[in-house]
Amino acid sequence: MKADSIGESRGVLVKMVNIHKWFGKVHALKGVDFEVKHSEIVGLVGDNGAGKSTLIKVLSGVYLAEEGEIFFEGRRANITSPGDARKLGIETVYQEQALAPNMSISRNIFMGREPTKALGFMDKKAMDKASMEALRNIRLDVASPDLLITVLSGGQRQGVAIARVLHFEAKLVIMDEPTIALSIKEAHQVLEFIKQLREENISVIFITHNLYHVFPVAERFVILGSGEKIADVEKKDTSIDHLTELIVREPSRL
Amino acid sequence: MEKQQFLHPKVSLAHFFHYRSSSVFVVFVGLVVLFSFFSHRRFISGGNLQILLALGSEFNIVVLGVGILMISGEFDLSVGSIVVFCSFIFIRLFEMGMNLFLAGLITLGVGAILGWLNGLITVKGQIPSFVATLGTMMLWRGMTLLLSQGFSRSFDVMASPTFSRVLTGVIGGVVPVQIVWFAGLALALGLILHFHRFGNWIYATGDNKNAARAMGIKTDRVKTICFILVGVLCALVAMMQIVRVSTFSSRVADGWELKAVAASVVGGTSLMGGIGSMVGVVLGTLIISAIENGLVVLRIPYFWTYTVFGLVIVLSVLFSRYVEARKLKHISKPSETSPGET
Ligand SMILES: Nc1ncnc2c1ncn2[C@@H]1O[C@H](COP(=O)(O)OP(=O)(O)OP(=O)(O)O)[C@@H](O)[C@H]1O
Ligand SMILES: [Mg+2]
Numbered sequence: 244m245k246a247d248s249i250g251e252s253r254g255v256l257v258k259m260v261n262i263h264k265w266f267g268k269v270h271a272l273k274g275v276d277f278e279v280k281h282s283e284i285v286g287l288v289g290d291n292g293a294g295k296s297t298l299i300k301v302l303s304g305v306y307l308a309e310e311g312e313i314f315f316e317g318r319r320a321n322i323t324s325p326g327d328a329r330k331l332g333i334e335t336v337y338q339e340q341a342l343a344p345n346m347s348i349s350r351n352i353f354m355g356r357e358p359t360k361a362l363g364f365m366d367k368k369a370m371d372k373a374s375m376e377a378l379r380n381i382r383l384d385v386a387s388p389d390l391l392i393t394v395l396s397g398g399q400r401q402g403v404a405i406a407r408v409l410h411f412e413a414k415l416v417i418m419d420e421p422t423i424a425l426s427i428k429e430a431h432q433v434l435e436f437i438k439q440l441r442e443e444n445i446s447v448i449f450i451t452h453n454l455y456h457v458f459p460v461a462e463r464f465v466i467l468g469s470g471e472k473i474a475d476v477e478k479k480d481t482s483i484d485h486l487t488e489l490i491v492r493e494p495s496r497l
Numbered sequence: 498m499e500k501q502q503f504l505h506p507k508v509s510l511a512h513f514f515h516y517r518s519s520s521v522f523v524v525f526v527g528l529v530v531l532f533s534f535f536s537h538r539r540f541i542s543g544g545n546l547q548i549l550l551a552l553g554s555e556f557n558i559v560v561l562g563v564g565i566l567m568i569s570g571e572f573d574l575s576v577g578s579i580v581v582f583c584s585f586i587f588i589r590l591f592e593m594g595m596n597l598f599l600a601g602l603i604t605l606g607v608g609a610i611l612g613w614l615n616g617l618i619t620v621k622g623q624i625p626s627f628v629a630t631l632g633t634m635m636l637w638r639g640m641t642l643l644l645s646q647g648f649s650r651s652f653d654v655m656a657s658p659t660f661s662r663v664l665t666g667v668i669g670g671v672v673p674v675q676i677v678w679f680a681g682l683a684l685a686l687g688l689i690l691h692f693h694r695f696g697n698w699i700y701a702t703g704d705n706k707n708a709a710r711a712m713g714i715k716t717d718r719v720k721t722i723c724f725i726l727v728g729v730l731c732a733l734v735a736m737m738q739i740v741r742v743s744t745f746s747s748r749v750a751d752g753w754e755l756k757a758v759a760a761s762v763v764g765g766t767s768l769m770g771g772i773g774s775m776v777g778v779v780l781g782t783l784i785i786s787a788i789e790n791g792l793v794v795l796r797i798p799y800f801w802t803y804t805v806f807g808l809v810i811v812l813s814v815l816f817s818r819y820v821e822a823r824k825l826k827h828i829s830k831p832s833e834t835s836p837g838e839t
Contacts, residue, residue: 325713343704343709344704346697354697354701355709355714363694363695364688
């Protein structure tokens with residue numbers, strides 16, 4: 244199951260067409276087209292206020308676009324809530340926000356989706372076992388599924404959030420600034436987790452301001468500027484310097 | 498690819514005394530020893546324990562709900578007022594000559610509605626529960642005073658001996674039935690809190706509401722259910738109280754709201770939500786009722802009670818902070834060496 248789809252020309256997993264989003268008078272997205280292929284890692288970059296978060300929030304059901312269509316696996320998708328997105332297999336990993344600090348790792352991984360035995364009582368053994376398995380899949384080594392999130396490092400926390408996504412068989416994982424506020428070593432650890440997601444054939448949208456973080460792991464880069472897509476380039480056709488130049492040059496366009 | 502079995506005897510032992518319960522236990526034992534010593538063992542005499550447990554259980558049962566509600570991140574300052582309002586409803590139904598079991602059911606229903614209203618105001622009105630329940634606290638006690646004109650009313654225990662026995666009987670001539678109610682409810686609610694998925698939702702809601710929401714937990718509903726639980730427990734206690742003293746009094750359960758919060762906090766429940774345990778809540782409320790009773794047994798003037806409460810609250814919270822800080826340091830050490838290979 245792992246290797247077959249990689250070498251071949253990959254199909255499109257999600258396609259957003261002509262997305263418009265207004266916040267009152269602010270035209271945050273001005274007809275953006277955006278697509279992600281199967282098991283592809285896309286770097287979504289651009290200056291502050293470019294519309295990156297807005298775009299992925301439309302995709303994850305947090306915001307409703309005023310105009311535009313979303314296709315998932317070729318079919319038209321009607322995403323009106325985070326629940327809709329999750330049902331399709333679209334998961335979002337936010338920094339910090341995603342975990343309950345005073346709960347254990349396994350309780351966090353299964354939060355809201357606890358496996359149960361009779362009468363709704365949790366199957367803790369199954370939770371612990373699956374948690375450790377998911378953590379091992381992204382090569383995160385922790386002593387016990389009972390550890391509280393507070394005792395983990397920032398990188399490890401991000402790992403737990405990613406393991407959760409992995410366990411629930413997401414097809415597309417959206418990460419908005421997953422390496423922000425992390426030490427160099429921890430950021431590196433998160434990048435390793437992201438590579439593991441690709442190994443599992445999961446597509447990733449990686450939003451960041453740090454081109455040095457995203458460049459080694461992403462295969463394609465989409466640059467947004469003032470609500471418009473200003474570039475969409477494969478890694479082989481670009482470099483960090485070139486991307487930087489595209490981002491900086493943006494205002495002169497139009 | 499190695500299939501490792503992860504066994505952690507140490508971590509799971511720590512799990513038994515989850516969160517701050519172990520230090521609360523130490524405080525509890527310390528108090529019992531202290532009271533027993535200075536009262537020349539009158540404190541642990543059978544007669545006194547019977548009084549302590551029968552009387553104390555009424556308050557203790559309310560604390561079970563308040564503790565759970567606090568774990569979900571909310572307060573209920575209206576518990577005393579819900580008790581007195583439900584007492585009034587029950588005594589009126591009794592005076593109407595209604596079958597007491599039916600009257601009891603209706604009273605529980607009224608408690609549930611009052612709890613639900615607290616939840617509704619807090620969740621839908623987006624008002625901090627501290628404020629919302631401060632309002633309903635005054636509202637329901639005021640209503641009771643208006644309706645009862647402040648007069649006491651008497652209740653006839655013989656109207657239904659069975660009903661009286663269910664709430665205030667003495668099993669085998671030794672064990673007050675109230676303690677069975679308290680223990681049974683603590684056990685049942687403890688199982689739900691710690692092992693049922695709904696318990697996991699309560700913790701998640703109190704610990705990080707946004708995360709819980711993002712993971713599909715209906716946090717508003719979770720909180721409302723906790724408010725309803727508190728209301729129902731208050732209604733139950735209202736009836737216990739009436740049957741025990743055969744009287745309705747509009748001053749019943751006065752001052753319980755802050756005492757209940759204090760008991761939960763002494764038991765290691767966080768004021769911010771997300772932290773606490775059933776063992777801790779039970780110990781916390783036992784500590785509070787032990788102090789109240791112990792001071793009486795020691796013949797210390799009643800006026801000292803709140804001074805001692807204050808000291809115990811502050812000291813026990815400081816003590817558990819200290820124990821917790823040490824425990825965290827201990828746990829986090831091994832994990833610092835483990836993050837990946839990089
Ligand atoms: N909830 C909102 N209400 C009003 N305006 C908003 C809202 N969210 C975003 N905006 C506006 O929409 C535009 C795009 O914002 P967005 O957060 O998507 O940018 P971004 O690319 O994620 O920026 P950053 O890199 O700083 O996170 C900005 O002008 C912003 O001020
Ligand atoms: Mg953003």
